[in-house]
Amino acid sequence: MFDSISERYDLLNRVLSLGIDVQWRKRVLKRLRPYAPQSILDVATGTGDLAIGLLQLKPKEVVGLDLSPGMLAQADQKVRKRGLADRIQLVEGDSEQLPFAQDYFDAVTVAFGVRNFEQLEQGLSEMARVLKSGGVVAILEFSRSRVPLVAPLFKLYFHHILPALGRWVSRDASAYTYLPASVAAFPEGDEFLRILQKSGFCEAQQERLTFGICTLYTAQKK
Numbered sequence: 001m002f003d004s005i006s007e008r009y010d011l012l013n014r015v016l017s018l019g020i021d022v023q024w025r026k027r028v029l030k031r032l033r034p035y036a037p038q039s040i041l042d043v044a045t046g047t048g049d050l051a052i053g054l055l056q057l058k059p060k061e062v063v064g065l066d067l068s069p070g071m072l073a074q075a076d077q078k079v080r081k082r083g084l085a086d087r088i089q090l091v092e093g094d095s096e097q098l099p100f101a102q103d104y105f106d107a108v109t110v111a112f113g114v115r116n117f118e119q120l121e122q123g124l125s126e127m128a129r130v131l132k133s134g135g136v137v138a139i140l141e142f143s144r145s146r147v148p149l150v151a152p153l154f155k156l157y158f159h160h161i162l163p164a165l166g167r168w169v170s171r172d173a174s175a176y177t178y179l180p181a182s183v184a185a186f187p188e189g190d191e192f193l194r195i196l197q198k199s200g201f202c203e204a205q206q207e208r209l210t211f212g213i214c215t216l217y218t219a220q221k222k
């Protein structure tokens with residue numbers, strides 16, 4: 001599915017989120033900055049926006065991994081255009097079987113990717129495996145707003161307006177119908193924190209963003 005929408009993914013992101021997704025990724029940088037990570041893995045990097053943003057933390061190494069060759073091709077184009085090819089390494093691979101040694105990275109990030117993992121706990125355990133002890137994980141994912149007034153409005157947007165707009169811009173009938181369905185089915189909030197703890201992390205915390213429609217989870221490897 002991501003291969004088929006890869007060329008229009010960035011445009012769709014900006015339009016459908018009204019540009020707020022840029023702020024959410026900046027929040028990840030703010031939370032990671034105190035750790036000064038030197039080697040960072042961005043899992044499900046897609047077209048590479050977060051991987052590129054992570055360079056602001058001045059790490060020695062950023063690796064972006066994704067399953068979709070189409071999304072990686074877009075990331076590669078963007079990285080080359082900005083002259084960053086020697087600073088970001090792009091790798092095709094599966095989050096559930098990461099092709100990296102254990103205890104290697106200082107930080108692992110995922111933006112809007114964990115919802116797509118076929119086996120969530122396997123993907124999270126893999127992230128814990130490749131992190132150094134005390135290393136930090138930062139995960140951005142959609143969540144369901146509980147704010148009165150905002151919640152029903154967002155539901156209307158997410159379930160009716162967004163799929164129609166997404167179909168129109170992406171020319172893919174299924175891609176943006178899948179999005180609200182996958183968010184509705186995904187464990188969020190305290191439930192997600194418990195899954196992080198079961199997968200090898202401690203100090204799991206959540207920060208709800210923009211009326212709770214997105215949540216930033218952070219945790220450390222035990």
Ligand SMILES: C[S@@+](CC[C@H](N)C(=O)[O-])C[C@H]1O[C@@H](n2cnc3c(N)ncnc32)[C@H](O)[C@@H]1O
Pocket residue numbers: 002013043044045046047048049050065066067068071093094095096110111112113116117118
């Ligand atoms: C919604 S996009 C998010 C992309 C990017 N992180 C962003 O913030 O725009 C989800 C990405 O997850 C990737 N993905 C899904 N399952 C994956 C897996 N098992 N391993 C690696 N990447 C995966 C998809 O190919 C897609 O690029």
